[in-house]
Amino acid sequence: MKFTHYTSASIRRRKGKGWQGILKYKDEDNKWKSKYKTFPDAELKREATAALAEWREQEERAWHETRGDVRVLASTVAEYVEHHIETLEKTESAAKSTTTGYRFMLAHIKSDPIGGVSIDELTAEDAERWIGNMLSSGKSAATVRKAFNVLHVAVRHAVEVHRLPYDPLSAVKRPKLPKKEPNSLDTMQRARLVSYLDATGCSPVNVAISLALYTGMREGEVCGLRWADVDFKTKTLHIRRTIARDGSRTYVKEPKTARSMRNIPIDQSLSDLLTTRKETVNAECTVAGIKFSEDMYVVGGIGDGVAYAYMDAHFLWQSWKAIAKSLDLKGTQGKVPTFHDLRHTYATAAIANGADVKSVQGLLGHASAKTTLDIYAGNDDEAMRKAAESTAAAMREVPEGAKTFK
Numbered sequence: 001m002k003f004t005h006y007t008s009a010s011i012r013r014r015k016g017k018g019w020q021g022i023l024k025y026k027d028e029d030n031k032w033k034s035k036y037k038t039f040p041d042a043e044l045k046r047e048a049t050a051a052l053a054e055w056r057e058q059e060e061r062a063w064h065e066t067r068g069d070v071r072v073l074a075s076t077v078a079e080y081v082e083h084h085i086e087t088l089e090k091t092e093s094a095a096k097s098t099t100t101g102y103r104f105m106l107a108h109i110k111s112d113p114i115g116g117v118s119i120d121e122l123t124a125e126d127a128e129r130w131i132g133n134m135l136s137s138g139k140s141a142a143t144v145r146k147a148f149n150v151l152h153v154a155v156r157h158a159v160e161v162h163r164l165p166y167d168p169l170s171a172v173k174r175p176k177l178p179k180k181e182p183n184s185l186d187t188m189q190r191a192r193l194v195s196y197l198d199a200t201g202c203s204p205v206n207v208a209i210s211l212a213l214y215t216g217m218r219e220g221e222v223c224g225l226r227w228a229d230v231d232f233k234t235k236t237l238h239i240r241r242t243i244a245r246d247g248s249r250t251y252v253k254e255p256k257t258a259r260s261m262r263n264i265p266i267d268q269s270l271s272d273l274l275t276t277r278k279e280t281v282n283a284e285c286t287v288a289g290i291k292f293s294e295d296m297y298v299v300g301g302i303g304d305g306v307a308y309a310y311m312d313a314h315f316l317w318q319s320w321k322a323i324a325k326s327l328d329l330k331g332t333q334g335k336v337p338t339f340h341d342l343r344h345t346y347a348t349a350a351i352a353n354g355a356d357v358k359s360v361q362g363l364l365g366h367a368s369a370k371t372t373l374d375i376y377a378g379n380d381d382e383a384m385r386k387a388a389e390s391t392a393a394a395m396r397e398v399p400e401g402a403k404t405f406k
Contacts, residue, residue, distance in 0.1 A: 005063045006035075009056045011048045014038065019048035021055055035059070077122055077151070078115035080163075081106055084154040095256065096246040101146070108134060108147040119158065127151070127172045141175040148174055182344035182375060183331030190345065192327055202277045204299040204311060205319045210273055211237075211299075212339060215264045216346035216364050219317070219339050220244060223310045224252060227278060228294040235271045237264045239365065243310055250312060260365040274298070347372070 008024035018040035027033050037055055042048040085102045088094040094102075109115045114122075114130040127148065134144045151169070158164040185193065193213070197206055211222045220242035229238040239262050244253050255261050266274075277298065285292045297310040320339045331337040337345070343364070350360050361372045 006056055006060050009052055011039075011045070011052050018042055019045070019051075021048070021052040023056055023059060075118060076115060077117050077119050078106070078110045080119045080158065081109055081151060081154040084157055085150075095244065095253065096251070097244045097253075100246050102150045102153075105143075105147040105150040108139070108143075109151060114151075120164070122155070122168050124168055124172050127169050131172070131175065135175060141177050145174045145177065148172070179374075181333055182348060183333040183335050183337055183341045184345040184348040185329065185331055185337060185341070189329050189331070190349070193329060196323070196327055202273055202280060204301060205316065205323075207273065207277050208299040208311065208316055209320060209323070209339075209342065210270060212342035213346060214270045215266060216343045216350075217264070218242065218343060218365075219313050221255070221260075221365075222299060223297070223313050223316060225298045226295055227281075227298060230274055230278075230298065232271060232275065235266050235268070237266060239264065243313055245313065250310075252310070255365065257365070257367050259361075259367050262362060262365050264363055344375075347375070 006023040006025050010022050011019050012022070014020050018038055019042050021037045021039060023035045023037075025033055025035070039048050039051045042051050085099055085106065088102070089099050109130075112130050112133055114126050117126050131144055131148060134147065135141070139147075148169075152172075155164065155169050156167055159167050190213075193209075197210055197213075200206055208222045211217050211225065212219070215237060217225075217237075217239065221239050223243040224241040225237065225239075226241075229240055231238065239255065239260065241252050242255050242260070243250055281296065282292050299311045299316075300309050301311065317339050320342075321336070324336050329337055331341055331344075347360055347364055350363070351357070357369050357372050361369045364372065366372050
């Protein structure tokens, strides 16, 4: 382990029998002090040296334990990463879903030799071997990148608190992710879904699907939308919370970025659907003897003694999956679309219909326009053809008065 308090240790032969160990440290006034211990059973110097090392480690651990500084005590990579996660949990300086994900990835560190490497001796070569081991065992590039990120976050923190003098992983290259094309619904598939929604009313699941399809809202944002967030006068939705998952438990939280806290304009048709849904909820509350509240969730229901608690995202995902299969929906990648693919569908349609990237970024709540461009730009064949033809036409246009070749 790294000794940050007892920075000096030595032994000397005692008169008569045994050896004496000496530990030096600085007190609160920054003055050097010494602590002594006799090793009467040690006859040889190497025995005394081993006893000194054991005593020094015991004293160092005891000193840090009285101060609750568990990170300094961690001697291996796995121990340090785990203690760092514990600190994030105790201080609530990271979202619960984040630390849950970190703990899941910690298993990849513990199961590899890198987990047993001393944190003070960690090298880029250790990390590169670990990455190679994960890839050769069949782990995806996405999983490897997530696991490395958990390790690197802890290592960077170790540098910040002067546990390490520098970041040994700064030059390590992570495996590249293959570009994942969005599995959007094309115009024919969208028409089939829209006709189904129009014919089957304003059930909570149908409203949830409509919100995702016509606004690009994320699953958690749809489940977290309250009536107070719906401004019928200006036809605007205010995204102020999301429903997150921590293992099997769900909870309400703020969106993870400032960009995700946004206002989304809606058209008259979606406004009318929400109006009908609100009238239905009011009627259901009257029958159940419950007073309607603007704090109720738009796609909630009455369950577990709670009036219009938010819909469980897993239930929504399963319900959507059943509907998509019953309609034989297939996305542009030939797969049954997930609920998140409704968001992709909205974004792809927006860009195909001439919306500028910055506007789409704002509507989706992306942290940067680069994210929007990387995912959606150039993914609609029909839109690309229109763009190519219109650009070519513009290039061939001859302004009045221009000199031409004859």
